[in-house]
Amino acid sequence: MKVLVPVKRVVDYNIKPRVAADGSGVETQGVKMSMNPFDEIALEEALRLREKGHAQEVVAVSIGPQAAQDTLRTAMAMGADRAILIRTDAELEPLAVAKLLQAVVEREQPGLVSMGKQAIDDDMNATGQILAAKLGWPQGTFASEVIVDNGSAIVSREIDGGVEVVSLTLPAVITADLRLNEPRYASLPNIMKARKKPLETIEADSLDVDIAPRLKVVSVSEPPAREAGVIVKSVEELVNKLKTEAKVLP
Amino acid sequence: MTQSPNDAQNAVEREEMAFDVVIVGGGPAGLAAAIRLRQKNPTLGVCVLEKGSEIGAHIVSGAVIEPKALTELLPDWKERGAPLNTPVSEEKLLYLTKQGSIPVPALHLLMPQMDNRGNYVVSLGDLCRWLGQQAELFGVEIYPGFTGAQLHIEDGCVCGVVTGDMGVDRDGNHKSEFMPGMILRARQVILAEGARGSLSHDAINHYKLRENADPQTYGLGIKEVWEIPKENHRPGFVQHSFGWPLDNHTYGGAFLYHFGENLVSYGFVTALDYSNPWLSPFEEMQRTKQHPAFRPHFEGGRRIIYGARALSEGGFQSLPKLTFPGGVLTGDCAGFLNMPKIKGTHTALKSGMIAADAVSEALRSTNPEAQTYQERLQNSWLWSELYEARNIRPSFSKWGMQLGALYSGIDSMVFRGKAPWTLRHPHADNQTxxxxxxxxKIDYPKPDGTLTFDxxxxxxxxxxxxxxxxxxxxxxxxxxxxxxxxxxxxxxxxxxxxxxxxxxxxxxxxxxxxxxxxxxxxxxxxxxxxxxxxxxxxxxxxxxxxxxxxxxxx
Structure with missing residues (x-):
């Protein structure tokens, strides 16, 4: 079986995002970018499936500008066998990403798509679901455990107040939640080897997919600054303030 | 030194890889050395380790830089797109009193070291990112996210560097993703870790490199970057101050530079040989922003970056022996910063280049020590520059800020740095x-959350x-x-x-x-x-x- 792992290049999770001075969006110029952490988890799961013998090949795919190949090199340093860059400078929404991934799936014919449940930049949490629908495949979202056995995948899903276990017939789409695994580090020799692994670039335009945005960003602003707290002297004062200032008590 | 810091580490088997040269630290010194090595010999295997998550992630500097050394390293830096985009356009040096400020007149005559005409205001982090890209074009292998944890010493000779273990928990146990550090073997190790580098510190102690040198003395630089309204931005404006809020016995001052796209770089350096334990360099930095000479520059702006880094101030007298079997010290971990100029980038680049020349010669010989490094330095402008500047910093510790400034003027103007005496650094910063x-006690104002912060x-x-x-x-x-x-x-x-x-x-x-x-x-x-x-x-x-x-x- 082949596992396809879509990976997104996002503003690194350690960076405090900053709204650009002109209010057009989040500043990405000169900001450290790295692989979406949920995608790292999805990749780690794919690598473990290969190590257990359930998969033979792990292919990483990223959609974005030329610089997204750094993210693909990281994926290959972690252990992906090869990588595909769908190159475009356009702003993409989940629908467009899912359609482009669908084109890759049709070409690569993987038995499983293992992807992050959402990207930490726009927090859409939609691409995996749209892709499964487009392909007509079963989906196991928010996976915290994946067991592949005999043409099916048993996926434990984190839902409100518990865990739901579903059985999917492969091929399927699985989206990774935080507790699925702890991704490995890329070792020095593997980083070196990754430089020689194959990375194919496909122009997004050549895939004949409508990727035009359906949404228009009206404005982006930072949350209002929190006002400093005050120390109250008594319970009476607190209750009074809750009534008159915060107006949360009748 | 080959002993690991904890037992868990000792139990692991380490993989090995071999290079001709391993460089620890991806700052200006390390990257200049790496580029120069490959320029000299494109077949050398050169590896740079950087503890930050990417090149530039741990770089803090003012920075006004002198392009001299960069031009020697990459004469076509302009065509290569080096991020030197803001030439210095206007310069002030102010002596501050609590509310007032007195500009030092005819700066280029009185304090020729502070003359910044022809220099550039840069982000040193961005310059290093660019240098890293250049180094990769020359075939250097750069590994960010890997620390040099220990020197690997065999038979008294440094033979490489052990990288840090990854995935160890708080108690020293291996986590599931544990990845042991590797031994990166090298015929020469170039240490370029910046001020007080940990491996440099080990090497200096192990090989007793400081026996004939004064103690190193340091400063702590704390910096903020602000984004300000376009109409207030004066690209290339450079201002330094001394005096208030520090007392006469504490060396230090503030800097403020306008550069880039509506950015202001502001910072404060406090010499770490200060004596009052109540002093807080952070609060000195914060309150200086309230001075009328600084405050207007932040009007309507927002603070976007904060950082801090120690720097070496000792200069010439504090340079340790620079070579040891299997390796050399470069840049600020050796102490090449020129304090009167308040610049260390051009000296770091130059020391890296000279070290690379000496190292590539040593690689062709059987000598484990790059002995020509010292001699090459002495024949370079770097050495005369540091020699001429040598008495300025210690004069401030000896006589205080006001008399120190007076002495510095005389030393520079009358003796032109060639006074027939050398002032010493009598003690290390931990003894003062x-x-x-x-x-x-010092009563610092509370932060207002707009101009000053906690x-x-x-x-x-x-x-x-x-x-x-x-x-x-x-x-x-x-x-x-x-x-x-x-x-x-x-x-x-x-x-x-x-x-x-x-x-x-x-x-x-x-x-x-x-x-x-x-x-x-x-x-x-x-x-x-x-x-x-x-x-x-x-x-x-x-x-x-x-x-x-x-x-x-x-």
Missing amino acids: LIPAKEAP RTSSVYLSNLSHDDNQPVHLKLRDPALWNEVNEARFSSPESRYCPAGVYEANTRDNGEKYLQINAQNCVHCKSCDIKDPTQNIRWCPPEGGSGPNYPSGM
């Missing part, structure tokens, strides 16, 4: 504190990355010593000099005082390793990729 009860909101802008579940990388060799000395005599000076709020003096329920170490706040400035009175605090590199992630513009 006076007891807290004999020192005047440590917590500041460190938030350093983009810190630090997995809490890893061994604490700041260690007290003897916790009881902290109570006896730091707390009892100096009233916990580390809780004030640390610019990141790592250290807190706390009291247990039974009334006993103890030092709380919030290692995850550390911005890797190294001040605690330098200033701790009994050298009881030890800074060890944390897991690779930890620490600040300074963005573009820093």
Whole structure:
């Protein structure tokens, strides 16, 4: 079986995002970018499936500008066998990403798509679901455990107040939640080897997919600054303030 | 030194890889050395280790730079797109009083060292990112996110570097993703870690490189980057100050540069040989912004980056022996910064280049020590520059700020740096504190949240990355010593000099005082390793990729 792992290049999770001075969006110029952490988890799961013998090949795919190949090199340093860059400078929404991934799936014919449940930049949490629908495949979202056995995948899903276990017939789409695994580090020799692994670039335009945005960003602003707290002297004062200032008590 | 810091590490088998040269530190010195090595010999295997998550992630500097050394390294830097985009256009040096300021007139005559005509205001982080790309074009292998944890020594000779283990928990146990560090073998190791580098410190002690040198003396630079309204931006405007708020016996001052796209770089350097344990470099930096000479520059702006880093101020007298079997020291871990100029980038680049020349010659011989490094330095402009500047910094410690400034003018103008004497640095920075009860307390204003800030909101802008579940990388060799000395005599000076709020003096329920170490706040400035009175605090590199992630513009 082949596992396809879509990976997104996002503003690194350690960076405090900053709204650009002109209010057009989040500043990405000169900001450290790295692989979406949920995608790292999805990749780690794919690598473990290969190590257990359930998969033979792990292919990483990223959609974005030329610089997204750094993210693909990281994926290959972690252990992906090869990588595909769908190159475009356009702003993409989940629908467009899912359609482009669908084109890759049709070409690569993987038995499983293992992807992050959402990207930490726009927090859409939609691409995996749209892709499964487009392909007509079963989906196991928010996976915290994946067991592949005999043409099916048993996926434990984190839902409100518990865990739901579903059985999917492969091929399927699985989206990774935080507790699925702890991704490995890329070792020095593997980083070196990754430089020689194959990375194919496909122009997004050549895939004949409508990727035009359906949404228009009206404005982006930072949350209002929190006002400093005050120390109250008594319970009476607190209750009074809750009534008159915060107006949360009748 | 080949002993690992904890037992868990000793039990692991380490893979090995071999290079001709391993360089520790991806700053200007290390990257210049790497480029120069490959220029000399394109077949050399050259590897650069960088503890930050990417090149530039841990770089803090003003920075006004002199392009001389860069031009020698890459004469076509302009065509290659080096980020030197803001030439210095206007310059002021101010002596501050509490409310007023007196500009030093005819600066280029009185203090020729401070003449910045022809220099550029840059983000050194961005310059290093660009240098890293250039180095890769020359075939250098750069590995960010990997620390040099130990020198690998065999038969008295440094034969490589052991990289740090990854995936060790707080108690030293291996986590599921544990990845042992590797031995990177090298015929020569170039240390380019910046001020107070941990491997440099080990090498200096192990090979007794400081036997014939004065102690190194350091400064702590704390910096903010502001984004200001376009109409207030004056690209290339450069201002330095001395005097208020520091007293006459404390060396230091503020800098403020307009550069880039509506950016202002503001910072404050406090010499770490200060004596008053109540002094807080962070608060000195904050309150200087309120001075009428600085305040208007921040009007309508927002603070976007914060960081701190120690720098070497000792200069010529404090340079240790620079070579040892199997390796060399370059840049600020050797102490090449020119303090009167307040510049260390051109000297770091130059020392890296000279070291590379000496190292590539040593690689062709059987000599394990790059012995021509010293001689090549002595024949370079770098040596005469540092020699001529040598008396300025110590004159301030000796006679205070006002007389020191007077002496400096005479030393530069009359003797042109060739005075027939050399002033010494008599003691290391950890020996200068006076007891807290004999020192005047300093009343710092409360932060207003608009112009001045507290440590917590500041460190938030350093983009810190630090997995809490890893061994604490700041260690007290003897916790009881902290109570006896730091707390009892100096009233916990580390809780004030640390610019990141790592250290807190706390009291247990039974009334006993103890030092709380919030290692995850550390911005890797190294001040605690330098200033701790009994050298009881030890800074060890944390897991690779930890620490600040300074963005573009820093």
